[in-house]
Amino acid sequence: MEKVRKINPSKSIHFRGKQSSLKNDQMIHWKSLLERDYIRLLEFDPTVICYESQPLVIDYAYRGKIYKYYPDFKIITTDHRARLVEVKPLKFINKPENRVKFEVGKRYCEQHGWTFQVVTEEQIRPGFLQYNLCKIRKIPKVLISKSICLQILKNLAKQGICTIQELREACNEIEESSFFRCFYFLIYHHKIITDLVNEKLSVNSLVALAKSEVTY
Template identity: 40%
Template sequence: MEASRKIKASSKLSFRGKHNSTKMHRMIPWESTLERDFIKLLDYDPTVISYKFQPEKINYVYKGKKRKYFPDFHVLKNDMKEYIYEVKAFEKTEDEENKVKFQVGMKFCSERKMKYVVVTEKEIRKGFLIENLDILSEVRQDSTSRKIMNVVFRTLEKLGGKTNLGTLKKGISQFNEEEVESNIFHLIYTHQLKMDLISAPISDESFVERMSN
């Protein structure tokens, strides 16, 4: 395994940046907005333990020339298996050069008992998921209150274990609505409460329920 590639500043107009990971507690670089959105999914996915951006370098030969391939993400999941994810716009998955990279990546992973996965906007940008995760992830853990969260759980239980967000907030009058909403959002983001984040933007009409055991 070789050292990861250093991300150089581009002289061309391009989308590059860093995302403050809620899981890795540091800035993670990205080289496309699709990669940025995939990082948000990795942060939210409870099966993901840790991940790195472009930590692998794979040498290969294409059309008689030596080339280097840096897959996008190396991910460790709670099944203790390692995954390599390549993030690619769907329209580019049929490009000959990309198909070669995919084959190189699959061979690299097969030899190391890892899994190689290509993901596109079809898997990453489902419905309103990314937009909703942006809202939920804005809540800082140090701004939450265990006392308020316990009241949220008790109130939801009294309401039958499932109700819409507006009704749940109104049922908790001892704290201000903004505090209550922030704590509910934190509970959803940390998978302690469940909400459909794909079908519609988060609103007071969105249903909230306890996670099943």
């Protein structure tokens, strides 16, 4: 879909850029580091099917003038519902002009049967989540061995809840770099669960099979 609003390179101190999206099979533009980090969450979130940045424009009147509001993202979830999302630093939430935009977005969504959401760094950057996502997300699928993934899952099923080090020892026949590539891939794709928020991933982190994988 053609973008409603083109995001041009910035000449100011603000950050702008783009990154590839596996869910959308295209480059997704962002106009702040907070938006970039939010895209990481959307890519990781299993309830998100697809999403768009700068998906539409809403015209509205305020104090006798006509303005245009460009919500940051439109998201489609696995229950086939749509959600408009505004990404905003917490310190700007209560600015009058932003409160007006939020109300405009909310009313637009009510008219279309969608939901409207404002997200801040509190939801986007809790604890060590962004650090851990950066660590596990950049694993090209071409480097992933299905047989090694299955072997890791089977060994984890035998071990039960254990540390990464204990799982590594149970898979000692797998070359180390291959083990960690596949292991991180399995976490990123929700086959293995661990606490990504409250601590940095380390060999002492506890891991377990996701409920959908308990038959291994």
